[in-house]
Amino acid sequence: MVPIAGQKKEKEAVLVLGCPQVPVQSAIALYLMHGLRRLGVTPVVAGNPAARMLIDVSDPLHHYAGEMVDLDTCIADMAAGRRVFDYCIVFAHNDAGVSYAATVQSISGKKVILVIYGENFKEIADSVDFPCEKIAAKAVHNPAPLKKKIDEVLPWLVSNL
Amino acid sequence: MACIESLKYEILIKNASFSECRDYIRKNCREYVTVDPGFPLFEKPVIGVPPVLIGLDGDTVTFPYTKPCYGTFLLRTENPDEASRLRSLRKK
Known part of the structure; x- marks a missing residue:
């Protein structure tokens, strides 16, 4: 969408989802999208087909989720400069998530912004050696610890990154 | 990297860390190139913790490959075109 002269372009955040094997991922992703929308940021979801399908089925009218894109295509578009996001949020519960x-x-x-969760969240968080903002909690089935952390930091992150 | 399935590849290390991949490539490959994450390899962007090393031995390419659900693998495949393209990067 091309902004009208004088109109501020809407900000976009890409949520890079990991493997959906840890149950909290989809719930936290949707909660985060809800928070981003409240702060005026449009969420774009990048993930593998299973991760995207879980979001699609949970939010069929896309009240929270925005555009859904294939993970590899999204990375290729960002690498080629065809796609630029105001915020990049990556979900990680394993080494692969950290690599992404x-x-x-x-x-x-x-x-x-790296959202770290799962049984091994501490080891995963400690393995990160590049600049990022970490939101980390031991959340596997119960999203409450991660939700609490997101509530604490999301407005600050959106204002300061 | 959907087309990886169409390549004939050998898995050298399963559940590898990027430092393990780098060490293997430095020790076992005759030549290597360093690329940034997102560099197109076999028409797909490389995923990884920089610096990402890609090894070369003649027409054989050794490279890390990450899948969201399965972690990182170090793979080796023979591909003269990609080996030649990668080698040309070193000459620039």
Whole structure:
């Protein structure tokens, strides 16, 4: 969408979803999208087909989710400069998630917001050695610890990144 | 990297860290190139923690490959075109 002269372009956040094997991911992603929309940011979801389908089925009218894009296509578009996001949020519960976050940080040049969860959240958080903002909690089935952290930091992150 | 399935590849390391991949490539490949994450390899962007090393031995390319659900693998495949393209990067 081309902004009208004088009108501020709507900000966009990409949510890079990981493997959906940890149950809290979809719930937290939708909660985060709700929070972003309240702060005037449009969420774009990048994930593999299963991760996207979980969001699509949970939010069929896309009250929260915005555009849905294939993960590899999104990374390729960002790397080629065809797609630029104001905020990059990456979900990680394993090494692969951290690798995707490092990739997004490198190709976007922005400080990534890394949402870390799952049984091994501490080890995963400690393995991150590139600049990012971490939101980390031991959340596997119960999203409440991660939700609490998001409530605490999301307005600050949206204002300061 | 959907087309990876169409390549004939060998898995050298499963559940590898990027530092393990780098060490393997430095020790075992005759040449290597360093690329940034997002660099197109076999027509798909490379995922990884920089610096990402890609090894070369003749027509053989050794590279890390990350899948969201399965972690990172170090793969080796023979591909003269990609090996030649990667080698040309070193000459620039």
